[in-house]
Amino acid sequence: MQVLHNRISNEELKARLFAETERRVTISLYKYFTITDPRAFRDEVYVKFSQLHVFGRIYIAHEGINAQISVPESNFESFRETLYKLSPELNGLRLNIAIDDDGKSFWVLRCKVRSKIVADGITDPDFDPSKVGKYLKADEVNEMIGRDDTVFVDMRNHYEYEVGHFENALEVPSDTFREQLPMAAKMLKDKKDKNIVMYCTGGIRCEKASAYLRYNGFQKVFHVEGGVIEYVRKAKEQNLPLKFIGKNFVFDERLGERITDDVISQCHQCGKPCDNHTNCNNDGCHLLFIQCDECKNKFDGCCSNTCKDEFHLPAEEQRVRRAGRENGTMIFNKSRNNPLLSKVNAVSEETAT
Structure with a gap:
């Protein structure tokens, strides 16, 4: 019987990843095309990519496929051949190769069926996503x-x-x-x-x-x-001048690829030029925000003194405090209107007292 889901803990998977000596190639790919049976297609993808030790996230829907993955360098050509043979629609598909990459972007393969590969809120049946610019x-x-x-x-x-x-x-x-x-x-x-x-x-x-x-x-x-x-x-x-300035945010452990030396944003805590994203270390928060190295040391990777204090509590007390909010809308909320941002904006007041 084929295994169609991961059964190993994240801790062990991460340890295995960092023990690897072979370089991995980080890739993103997508294609809008009709998949009649997304569940069957998902299972086929999971089995074939697992055999090639592919890690990452893959979303499959009736409208197509969307993936951010890493592949061992020695399996890259086999991966490409396997991908191209999954469907005539995927034959010759462009693969976006990561720019600033240490190969440690993913440690497990997760392959999910979704209603859409990109949630768009469009319900009009006449809309055709293939009629692009x-x-x-x-x-x-x-x-x-x-x-x-x-x-x-x-x-x-x-x-x-x-x-x-x-x-x-x-x-x-x-x-x-x-x-x-x-x-x-x-x-x-x-x-x-x-x-x-x-x-x-x-x-x-x-x-x-x-x-x-x-x-x-x-x-x-x-x-x-x-x-x-x-x-x-x-x-x-092609030795063209780069018209994209700063960093390109990416959705894996790196949280960004350096494109140019320009730093166009500021640390959300002290206001110094900085473009390094981090997730608040407090498991009851995990706010995504920009933090410089100095503030990271000062706040132990947390977004405020409040979160820093909670982060250092015994594990059981942390769990009690975040009961009822661990899986709520506050967790990893990246909204510009996120109420947790008030904590970031209040840091200067906290440090002044």
Whole structure:
């Protein structure tokens, strides 16, 4: 009987990962195409990728596949061949290779079936996510950026935009992609005569966003092929000037890839230039925020003195304190309106007393 789920503890899996001596390649990929039986497709993917020691997150839905994974370097070609044979739609699929990568991005393979590979809130059956805008390659991005007839639109979340973005890109200030889509259309309604260039981390969100704008009557819609990851890779290969400044936030243990030396954000605790994201060490919080090394040492990786004090309590007392809120909306909440941010903003007051 084939095993279709992981049965080993995270602690052991992490230990195995860091004991590995072979380099791993971190990859992101996606494809919008119709999958008739997502559950059967998921099981096939899990079995075949497990055999190749693939780690990471894979989401499968009727509308396609979305994955962020790592592959042992010696298995890379076998992985690519296996992927391409899963479906004719996946044959020749572009793989986004991580830029700043130590190979320790994932330690287990998680493969899940979801209603959509990107939650978009769209219920209109006439919407077709495959009717996308025009792809832009790296040199075309550089040619269009800064033009008066062109608007670059960042379809990532605020914590991603905060540490890095294309020059003069428009931020859509919402907390989720499903909120961003109608908000972007509203913000751009008086710019239908301009070129609209959308981008995101690896291409999956901006591709759907471009289809959404086209569905809402926009004609001159483009999106950066492969997102920031592919743009940077191609720009470096072709010795093009980088028009993306700062860091590119990524959804794995690294929490960011350095693109340029520019630091465009500040430590949320002391205000010094900093673009290092961290998760508050307090298990009753885990707020994602920006923290410099000095503040990390001062607050033991926590977002406030309150969390620092709770972090140092005996484990049982910590569990009692966070009972009822450990799995609530406060945990790992990255919203710009997250009430936990009030703790970050209050740190200066705490340290002054």
